[in-house]
Amino acid sequence: MTKFSASQNTTVKPRSIDVDLIRAVAECPENFFFNVQGIIKDNAEAVSKNSLFFHYKCSSNAAVTNNDRTLQKIKLDEHGSALTTRPLLNNEIFTVRIDKLGTKYSYGIGIGLTTHAPGTFEIPNHMDVLKTGKWMFYIKALYYNSSSVTYGYDLNNVKVGQRVGVMRSKSGTIHLFVDGIDQGPAMSNIPDNVYGALDLFGNLLKATIVDV
Template sequence: MVDKWAGSIEIGVTTHNPAYLQLPSTMTNLRSGTWMMTGNGVMHNGTTVLDEYGHNLDRLKAGDTVGVVRRDDGTLHFFVNGAPQGPAAWNVPPNVYAVVDLYGQAAQATIVDEGGGVRP
C-alpha cells in the first residue's frame, strides 16, 4: 500500500479471455461482461449497481485479504479478510476469469488459491 493516491485494489470477474483482451486503464472501464468490487460498491460493465456494499476496499491495510467466488447458482460473492460480504451479483455466467486491478494505493498483490497455495 502507498498513501499518495486515492482508491485501492479492485477485484472481480470478467467473461473476457485475458489472452485476447486489450487491457483498459482500469477494469471498471470495461463495458461488457465484467463485475467488479471497487471501494464499497459493485460495478457491472462500468456502471455502479450496488452502493454501500460490504467493507470499503479503500480502507484495506497491507496484509488484508480480498476474495471473489462465482457460485454454481450464478451468484457472485466477495470476501474481505475471510468475512463474506453477501451476494453482489446474480446471473453471472459460468467460465469467468478472475480480475485483480491494482488501483490507487494498491501497489502489490499476492494471489492465493482456496487451498492456500500461492499462484504465480
C-alpha cells in the same frame, strides 16, 4: 580464511529460498572457536498445479512476477491489471494478499470477474474501462458493465497483509471475501466461465494470489 558450502536435496523446485545464518565466537584457553549455523528454507506457500495464476499478458503498466502469482505496478501513479490464466470454478475463491500500498490516493483495490479471456484483447490498466462482461468491486460498490450498485464493505479500509477475494457461486451470485469472510451476495445471474480480475487501483502497488 575458511571456506565452506552447504547444499540441500529436494524433490520440489524451490520458489523462494531464505538462508538464515547464526554465528558465535567462544574464547578458549589458547585460541578462539568460531561457529556458524544456518537454515535453508523455502519461504513460499505451497502451490498446486490446480492453483490460480496471473496470465502473463497483463496491462501495460503491470508486471507479473513470482512464478505468475504476483502482480505489481510499473509506474506507481497509474493503474495496472491482470486476469487469471483460467476461468474460476463454481464456488472457487480468487484471493489475493495485499503486499504493498502507497499513500497518494484515498482508494486502493479493484477485484472482480470478467467474461473476457486473457490473450484475446488488450487488457486496460483500469478494468472499469470495460463496458461489457465485467463485474468489479471498487471502494463500496460493484461496477458492472456501465452501471453500479452499492455494496456494504469499504475496500479503502484494507491494509497490507489482508486478503481480498471474489467468487462466483454455483447459483450464479458474485461474492466478495475479506480475510476469508463472505460479505454476502452482491448480484445474481453472473454467467459461468468467468476469469478472476485484479486491478492495481490507486494505492494498491503489489498483490499476490494465495490459495484458500
